[in-house]
Amino acid sequence: xxxxxxxxxxxxxxxxxxxxxxxxxxxxxxxxxxxxxxxxxxxxxxxxxxxxxxxxxxxxxxxxxxxxxxxxxxxxxxxxxxxxxxxxxxxxxxxxxxxxxxxxxxxxxxxxxxxxxxxxxxxxxxxxxxxxxxxxxxxxxxxxxxxxxxxxxxxxxxxxxxxxxxxxxxxxxxxxxxxxxxxxxxxxxxxxxxxxxxxxxxxxxxxxxxxxxxxxxxxxxxxxxxxxxxxxxxxxxxxxxxxxxxxxxxxxxxxxxxxxxxxxxxxxxxxxxxxxxxxxxxxxxxxxxxxxxxxxxxxxxxxxxxxxxxxxxxxxxxxxxx
Amino acid sequence: xxxxxxxxxxxxxxxxxxxxxxxxxxxxxxxxxxxxxxxxxxxxxxxxxxxxxxxxxxxxxxxxxxxxxxxxxxxxxxxxxxxxxxxxxxxxxxxxxxxxxxxxxxxxxxxxxxxxxxxxxxxxxxxxxxxxxxxxxxxxxxxxxxxxxxxxxxxxxxxxxxxxxxxxxxxxxxxxxxxxxxxxxxxxxxxxxxxxxxxxxxxxxxxxxxxxxxxxxxxxxxxxxxxxxxxxxxxxxxxxxxxxxxxxxxxxxxxxxxxxxxxxxxxxxxxxxxxxxxxxxxxxxxxxxxxxxxxxxxxxxxxxxxxxxxxxxxxxxxxxxx
Numbered sequence: 001x002x003x004x005x006x007x008x009x010x011x012x013x014x015x016x017x018x019x020x021x022x023x024x025x026x027x028x029x030x031x032x033x034x035x036x037x038x039x040x041x042x043x044x045x046x047x048x049x050x051x052x053x054x055x056x057x058x059x060x061x062x063x064x065x066x067x068x069x070x071x072x073x074x075x076x077x078x079x080x081x082x083x084x085x086x087x088x089x090x091x092x093x094x095x096x097x098x099x100x101x102x103x104x105x106x107x108x109x110x111x112x113x114x115x116x117x118x119x120x121x122x123x124x125x126x127x128x129x130x131x132x133x134x135x136x137x138x139x140x141x142x143x144x145x146x147x148x149x150x151x152x153x154x155x156x157x158x159x160x161x162x163x164x165x166x167x168x169x170x171x172x173x174x175x176x177x178x179x180x181x182x183x184x185x186x187x188x189x190x191x192x193x194x195x196x197x198x199x200x201x202x203x204x205x206x207x208x209x210x211x212x213x214x215x216x217x218x219x220x221x222x223x224x225x226x227x228x229x230x231x232x233x234x235x236x237x238x239x240x241x242x243x244x245x246x247x248x249x250x251x252x253x254x255x256x257x258x259x260x261x262x263x264x265x266x267x268x269x270x271x272x273x274x275x276x277x278x279x280x281x282x283x284x285x286x287x288x289x290x291x292x293x294x295x296x297x298x299x300x301x302x303x304x305x306x307x308x309x310x311x312x313x314x315x316x317x318x319x320x321x322x
Numbered sequence: 323x324x325x326x327x328x329x330x331x332x333x334x335x336x337x338x339x340x341x342x343x344x345x346x347x348x349x350x351x352x353x354x355x356x357x358x359x360x361x362x363x364x365x366x367x368x369x370x371x372x373x374x375x376x377x378x379x380x381x382x383x384x385x386x387x388x389x390x391x392x393x394x395x396x397x398x399x400x401x402x403x404x405x406x407x408x409x410x411x412x413x414x415x416x417x418x419x420x421x422x423x424x425x426x427x428x429x430x431x432x433x434x435x436x437x438x439x440x441x442x443x444x445x446x447x448x449x450x451x452x453x454x455x456x457x458x459x460x461x462x463x464x465x466x467x468x469x470x471x472x473x474x475x476x477x478x479x480x481x482x483x484x485x486x487x488x489x490x491x492x493x494x495x496x497x498x499x500x501x502x503x504x505x506x507x508x509x510x511x512x513x514x515x516x517x518x519x520x521x522x523x524x525x526x527x528x529x530x531x532x533x534x535x536x537x538x539x540x541x542x543x544x545x546x547x548x549x550x551x552x553x554x555x556x557x558x559x560x561x562x563x564x565x566x567x568x569x570x571x572x573x574x575x576x577x578x579x580x581x582x583x584x585x586x587x588x589x590x591x592x593x594x595x596x597x598x599x600x601x602x603x604x605x606x607x608x609x610x611x612x613x614x615x616x617x618x619x620x621x622x623x624x625x626x627x628x629x630x631x632x633x634x635x636x637x638x639x640x641x642x643x644x
Contacts, residue, residue, distance in 0.1 A: 021360050021459075022360075022462070022464065025465070025545065026398070026464055026465045026466075026529075026545070027362075027364060027394040027395075027397035027398050027465070027528075027529055027530055028362035028363055028364040028394050028395060028397075028398045028400060028455070029362070029363045029364070030360040030361065030362055030363075030398075030457070030462055031355075031360065031361040031362075031363055032355075032360050032361070032459070033353075033354075033355060033361070035357065038343050038344075038352040038353065038354050039352065039353040039354070039355070039361060040349075040350035040351070040352055040353075041350055041351045041352075041353055041404075041406060041438065041439060041452075041454070042349060042350040042351070042406075042439060043406040043407075043408045043439060043440050043441050043450070043452060044408070044441050045408035045409075045410055045441045045443055045448070045450060047410050047443050047444070047445035047446070047448075048445075049445070050443055050444060050445055051443070072349040072350050073349075073350060075349035075350075076348065076349050076350045076352075078350060082363075084363060084364075084365040084452055085365075086365045086366070086367035086450045086452075087367075088367055088369050088448060116363065117363060117364060117365060118365050119365050119366050119367045119450075121367055121369050121372055121373070122369070122372060123369035123370075123371070123372055123446070123448065124369070124445070124446040124448070126367070126369075126410060126445065126446070126448045126450075128365070128367060128408045128441075128448075128450035130363075130365060130406055130408075130452035132363070133350070135352070137343075137354070140344070140352055142344065142348055143347070143348045143349070144348075206349075207348075207349055208349055223347065223348070
């Protein structure tokens with residue numbers, strides 16, 4: 001199987017949403033955003049042993065490779081339009097490719113996001129996706145748009161993917177059913193695209209939680225020139241942490257929830273006057289959100305416990321070169 | 323040096339052309355093509371040992387990684403706007419990074435093409451660039467637009483990069499000055515962006531010569547449902563081959579010129595009525611072009627020698643998995 005046959009067999013994608021004027025097969029794809037729209041663009045590269053284990057099922061990997069990119073669109077309030085895939089493979093393994101393309105294109109179809117080009121080469125396993133989404137000119141959920149007094153929210157639950165990773169590493173233990181649940185969270189994350197769209201015109205700032213809540217909220221604070229005060233209780237002993245993490249890994253809980261990473265939830269801010277709209281957005285997107293703190297004028301990230309006393313926070317964002 | 327410091331130190335890019343509404347530092351960049359324009363998108367991934375030798379100077383590599391992507395924009399007649407860079411590095415080697423970013427951003431500046439985002443990770447050396455350009459809605463130089471009777475042209479000279487590669491491999495020999503010349507062609511190719519722009523509204527179909535002239539012209543013929551007749555003499559013993567290749571590597575010449583690859587010239591078609599306009603475009607772009615054949619209704623690629631007798635062609639496009 002040669003390079004062109006590989007593309008034809010596994011990565012031909014019939015989906016052509018409005019806005020894709022020309023798909024793959026030429027030197028470039030041609031995209032045509034609708035008038036008044038901005039094209040949101042993001043790139044993520046996944047390397048074996050760094051971002052996924054060599055044992056991972058290739059269908060799950062295909063899903064995750066696109067999901068982490070769609071998560072960036074979600075965090076801008078952008079609607080998925082198209083993506084390119086560059087793939088470096090040690091060899092053209094047909095079973096692997098069949099699974100990978102199935103997981104990848106199923107998620108692409110679910111989001112109306114067309115594969116419009118890319119590159120394939122021989123080499124160490126490396127997956128690089130660049131994704132494109134559309135967002136109305138003045139409704140992008142930027143990191144620099146948090147305002148003093150805004151509520152801080154996080155979607156879904158935090159720390160599950162990290163718990164699964166630590167089970168793989170032998171540092172935490174779960175029964176089979178719980179492990180299967182958190183392993184799904186690690187290997188097949190759900191990008192919060194529907195929530196991002198529902199928050200257009202409601203939220204001020206947003207980011208996706210890929211490196212850990214404290215680190216990613218920290219990016220919002222730095223870009224917006226603000227600080228925040230978080231209520232630890234609202235994160236750690238509330239709906240923002242799954243029952244499995246609460247019951248099975250109490251020792252790790254604060255660190256996994258606050259610094260776990262690989263969550264692909266959204267952290268966002270919105271004015272107190274928009275609380276009903278945030279609830280409505282969460283309902284529309286069928287995605288729970290938890291209010292966890294407030295944006296402050298004084299810089300830095302503070303945390304108070306259930307009793308109102310300060311809690312010490314340690315930010316441990318993942319850094320590939322630190 | 324951590325991941326964010328690495329980005330700040332080497333890949334902060336002040337250039338913000340019109341059409342880039344938000345650069346790097348958020349979940350996505352935001353692009354805003356001008357009204358009536360299409361956004362042309364292409365991705366190329368470069369892997370050590372496959373696309374470049376481990377001995378290559380990192381500044382040249384930074385140049386080449388962007389140049390091969392700009393070449394795809396050139397082949398669509400698109401004007402460079404922005405790009406993303408995903409980089410997997412074995413370690414954060416400062417001397418390497420300083421050279422790489424210098425070569426990369428110098429070429430980006432020369433083309434007004436802004437670095438607007440990307441990803442960095444630890445792993446085997448891998449460079450993945452996705453580039454964006456603008457082209458008026460109906461002026462893209464598509465592969466499927468060749469028409470029977472069109473002239474076939476190629477820009478610049480062919481086979482030099484391949485000759486340099488074979489010198490590295492010990493299969494060809496050149497004196498130092500000639501080697502330096504062809505090595506530049508291999509390591510620092512010139513994307514024919516100016517020619518692509520000048521050919522808008524003049525050429526019908528175009529592709530860039532990355533896998534070899536016969537292979538890339540073959541893509542145009544397949545997409546357009548046509549054949550072509552090439553005049554071997556006009557390619558092999560004419561301006562489309564450099565004097566170095568003609569004099570130093572006569573034995574390899576036909577194969578290197580027709581199947582060499584890594585040329586990053588443009589192969590394109592235009593009607594005979596546009597010959598003066600093609601000459602004007604070549605003059606405007608300061609890029610020589612050679613007329614090498616004709617598009618035919620009968621499928622397939624035929625070649626005739628200087629005496630009019632058929633010449634047997636063997637297409638050997640590079641295929642990573644063949």
